Amino acid sequence: PPPPRPRRGGKAGERFTAAALLTALLVGSANDAGYALAEHSGGNGAGSRAAFVARLDTATALLGLRATRVVNPCGLDAPGQQATASDLLRLARVAMEQPEIARRVALPEARVTAVGGRWWQVRNTNRLIGLLPGVVGVKSGYTRGAGKCVVAARDQAGHRLWVVLLHAPDSWREATGLQ
DSSP: OOOOOOOSSOOTTOOOOHHHHHHHHHHHOOHHHHHHHHHHTTTTTOOOHHHHHHHHHHHHHHTTOTTOBOSSTTOOOOTTOBOOHHHHHHHHHHHTTSHHHHHHHTOSEEEEEOTTSOEEEEEOSOTTTTTSTTEEEEEEEEETTTEEEEEEEEEETTEEEEEEESSOTTHHHHHHTOO
16 A cells, blocks of 8 residues: 655745745645745745745846835735736746746646655646646636736747736636636
8 A cells, every 4th residue: 555645834944945945835825835945945044035025026027027016025915015907917928938947837736755854745736737737837816916827838839828816706617618
């Protein structure tokens, strides 16, 4: 028989590689992994969430995301935090040009392993992965302010189709209907 599955999620004090945290964030929507990556991004663990957000603000300006304002690393509701569908589409297109991001967001599930070897399985929160042929990512989410959201990419007949739905109560049905 297969070994018992470890408890889901990291434990306090547990250490992870950046790659494991990126997988937890992109596949399993683990916000704690996003915060850990943000804090680590300064190098040698000397970063801070505030410094990361400042770098994100610079990056959004360079990408031409005119209506995006970043307040926290994970896109959670906060006063002043905002993004538009067109900005999220532009960001998704840039992200999907990064092989490590594109590979992860296309996984239906993945194993996240702590430095000590403990692991758990995460399922992709983007339910379109595996449901609709050709879906290769990108991300889904929910906050009280934005509601159910999905940014998806689908390769079909030599073209990449994109959909961005914000505050869509039936986002999965709506997204599958856009063919």
